Amino acid sequence: MKPKTIFAHIACLATLTIAACGSDTPDTVDDAENIDVGDVTLTLVTHDSFAITEGVFESFRDSTGITVEVLTSGDVGSLVSQTILSEGNPVGDVIFGVDNTFMQRLLNSEALETYESPELTHVPDGFELDSSHRLTPIDYGDVCVNYWIDALDAPAPASLMDLAKSDYKGSLVVQNPETSSPGLAFLLATIAGTPDWEQFWIELRANDVAVTSGWEEAYYGDFIAGGGERPMVVSYASSPVAEVIYADPPVDSPPTGVLLDSCFRQIEFAGILSGSEHVAEAQLLIDFLLSPTFQNEIPMNMFMYPTAVTAQLPEEFIEHSLLTDSPLSLSPAEIEANRQQWTERWVEIVLG
Template sequence: MRLWALALAGVVALAVAAGCGEGGEATPSEVVLVTHDSFAISAAVKDAFERESGLTLRVLQGGDANETVNRALLTAGDPQGDVLFGVDDNLLSRALAGELFDEYASPEVGAVAEGFEPSDERVTPIDHGEVCLNVDRGWFTARDVPPPTSLDDLVDPRYRGLLVVENAATSSPGLAFLFSTVDRYGDPGWEDYWRELRANDVLVVDGWEEAYTQQFSGAAGSPGKRPIVVSYATSPAAEVIFAGQPLDESPTAAVEDGCFRQVEYAGVLRGARNPEGARTLIDFMLSERFQADVPGSMFVYPVRADVPLPAEFERHAIVPAAPASFPPDVIAANRDGWIDRWTEIVLR
């Protein structure tokens, strides 16, 4: 009997050491965040989450937002992680239709700024960014040419061969810029606008990285020759932060006209191995500590109302007063058709 009791005690001890919970199931010691390549978190904030939650945060990154959502849809119900972050308005309808998420309403949602409240209990807003035209100040100053200030300007012959955009079929900012032109010129008026852009020698590349760091002349270290690019409202602040020397003025500027707002969401993946940890992580991503880290880490704006912005954002970035946006159901009903027609007009 004594040997049996000792053996049983050993089994219990091993179970406790392994983190077994009720029913003999192992209690997860980590939470896995599935996200895009642009996700970033400072070491101090990551350490704070792990210390406060008792969980190890593992981050799985894979391509841009579009690729990340596509992969998640292929494993819906049996996901690679516990939380998906980075699905934006452009992709939200696909993620919801694919039943990627379980419902979860974070208690931190009450601190979200007006206009960013979640419209579906399966996702939680985390940040927002505005896709805007960016210009190379020095290029235009050197040639005594005024930079464009509107979407209309881009079809003017004096800006011929100066614009680089991302492919609307493969890039999130490229798709947002397409949506901005649909919002401005209507459907099908936007088609004529893109025909004019094509006639004015617009350059289309696959994604933001190529457009901004290789083709845009205003990016630090870029060999590019095009002084107008589709990027973000915060890109000028990033140029100052990464300049390596103090700058009174950013070498680039965002154009407020024609900006399109994107909100990024997080959700508990259906079938998550650690749903409790997933909810804890989403709560943390809406906390003041994480939200204050968002601008400096990912160069987007926090959705929480009470979070101050870095000085570089205050001085060099813009928050467009009236950016274009579409409800997810409008995007769901029209996205594929708009992309197909855009591709036919611009790429063929």
């Protein structure tokens, strides 16, 4: 997944100390007061873009007594690979940040425990992509083409196919799907959303598309927001919200728009690692990740959207949100079966 922290103002937290509870599993975090407090440390293994306000865990600490340390483990691909390699002898207890572009690889292993959180009653069924309940949906976001409204020489594109038109020659910068989570998501968007994705990328190359290794290089390099010359970039549906929040001087509306026809939905999941010695406590942590206390913190820290309907979005997200009602998607199984050949073919077409 992205660096999911949209702007440099958002720091990735390497380690947090929080509380959890004893050996018997409560139905929810609120029931933790009914169990014995244990001297246990949980390790939450996540990607290197994880960010959350440390204070969010105070209520969890008040209810429980288990320390949780956050261990970052590279990007989502590295996170999944390392989890599979340590199957049965995990470096942590709970994994967070596996998304739908890599989840099937993890589900094909024996690295996860089954757990159906009672908090899932607050999560719409569409987010639950794992019927075995080994991965629990925690947050989501859309990867989309963003454009600088005042910098386009033509009207804003209305569809993915428009990006290959001569009106937008030399306008778009994308990320390499072999090295970038948003780059992979955009490749998947073109596979799901165009009649012939290979021909589409042939036309994009002819239309002088630029390619960077990652999101930061694209957004703060070639894109106008960072002083570059290109008015269109693959980023996130939440990027315009961030442009308003961090604008200096302040602005009333975002300078960027989103091509909704280009949006591919990413869903992030958490799961309990097989071999954990603290499964009951890990279940409690999964419940907490779906609680309003944690869910309410997701937008302003990770610029993603909470999956639980009990969460409250910040006013900035309500006012400036540009989520589509019909995001592009592919099944996790189809992605897993084809991801390598798709990315290799993309390299041949675009970089060859």
